Amino acid sequence: MQLYNTLSADDRAKLIDEAGLQRLTLSFYTYAQIADPQQFRDELFIRWSQLDVLGRIYVAHEGINAQLSLPAPNFAAFKEFLDTYSFMKDIRLNVAVEHDNKSFLKLKVKVRDKIVADGLNDDTFDPTDIGIHLKAKDFNRMMEDPDTIVIDMRNHYESEIGHFTGAITPDVDTFRESLPIIDDQLKDYKDNKNLLMYCTGGIRCEKASAYFKHKGFKNVYQLEGGIIEYTRQVKAEGLDSKFIGKNFVFDNRLGERITEDVIAHCHQCGKPCDTHTNCLNDGCHLLFIQCDECADKMKGCCSDTCKEIVSLPEEQRKDLRKGKHNDAMIFKKGKSKSLLFKV
Template sequence: MVLHNRVSADLLKKQLAAESFRRVTTSFYQYAKIEDPNLFRDQLYAQLFALGVFGRIYVAHEGINAQVSIPEHNFEAFRSCLYAISFLNGIRLNIAVDDDGKSFWVLKIKVRDKIVADGIEDPTFDMDNKGKYLDARAFNELTEDPDTIVVDMRNHYEYEVGHFEQAIEVPSDTFREQLPMAVDMLQDKKDKNIVMYCTGGIRCEKASAYMLHNGFKNVFHLEGGIIEYTNKAKEQGLPLKFKGKNFVFDDRLGERITEDVISQCHQCGKPSDTHTNCKNDGCHLLFIQCDECAAKYEGCCSTECQSVLHLPEEERAELRKGIDKGQMIFNKSKQRIRRRLNEK
């Protein structure tokens, strides 16, 4: 059996659009010791491919991190498949809050050094020594205390469109940069209650362990992240302390939690929280663009990119040669590191 995709992206997207059944988008992760990640990857690929699962999954010696889309009629078979794996038995599945069923169009399972890049090289770091879980109700109660510090362990562009009330941003676009930054920012707050959160729980769980590793005393992390919090808060009729949109790393680029629009279009400054990638493939900048600017600039981040968009494909391909786009993300927060923290 072929253990990777061989169909063109265009055809896969057409097949997805033609599907007559609903899909369910979910995410899960588990820190666990996987002896042979490559063998585990191949076995899992064969099982999920047979169920029509799409998505992005990372496997490493330290565990698994997955965001997937499952045909609704195969969801229970998918759950059973996971539960048959010893360290995934009973795993929490974070069901998407705002799901159009079109989040993924192909299955990709990759073996990596770590399931979340953290930059930690200290051999004494122990993921088993992590912060205390908080469910939605406990999170709401603890964050009512004005002395509690809430720390957003997501990237700047995620924080910009939505975050918890009073949450402190660690203004970086990589998790590996954020970990030492968080320690530095909170160095004189080691005895306070520190609550960390992220999208689905994987980053804040590791961050809580890192904070304890660096001498912090009272560290908590939100179980299941924003996704689980939102689902449980709605089920239990709890006040939603998260405002705005939850950025997600799939084709949706966001799921709405509340109707609050807390960010602005990066081009005209009007209220907007719609992320997009510049339509110029030689740029592909991730930025926020309102509907008016999307029409005016044809989905591009600038008039320069817009002009490139109208060149013949041969010329555009020539312009793209040799370009190292790196991490193309609009970030305007680098100078706001301590302002909110100093208010505590």
């Protein structure tokens, strides 16, 4: 019984091309009590492999968080399978604004301690006591209230390329960093302000809204379905988009165009640009913003050092990578001394 990937990303890309089917990119999450996450994980992997699902899925005792793609003809069977689990029956699926057949090239279903790492160890905190969900129209209306504070619950590299106008965008690398920072900055407004939060698909706001209610905030709201669902409703209902720029996504696309506004800059030359890339040096893979001109000049690399390394024969590059780990640099997405225009 196959429970893990056996194909490389290149092999999978070839199979996708040969199949010639349109693939849908989507995401979903739910907080639920899962008694045996490992068994649940294996059940998902077996069935989803049969449906040619690819993606990155985290499961834990507290629920599931999934970003994935699948052939459009398999969508009905996929939804039918989800409905066999009571906590996923009729679950909202956030379908991507822009599709790419190669948004994911492997199926990874991993068991984690939590589906959203929050750094919290508080037994009195109830993650199910969440804030009020708002649809796009009501979210727009509340943004206009002078007693509303809009908070971006994403990380710096996400909000840099797109965010809601007037939102507070914490300069953080991880979700867990943002919670105490926001609590400290807004501690004087717990009773008299509306705390209006948003994130990519809603999962981080779900936990954050419960956290801030736990910390004593009286009026806590969150954008239902996150930026992805907001964009769908804006288009369907002809609303004004108060989100400008691009929505960062955690797959090979690295971003969805929401409006034509370009609010970020190339981290190497400073010109307007909002295209993320990963440094082509396999020993680096730093995520940063790079324009076409700099990509050509730097051969897709973040620094002269990495540029020199990618020009070496493969065997030499492998020798340089032996025994070294690049996780710390990747984690600091877009933050490197070699990037002169990171703001």
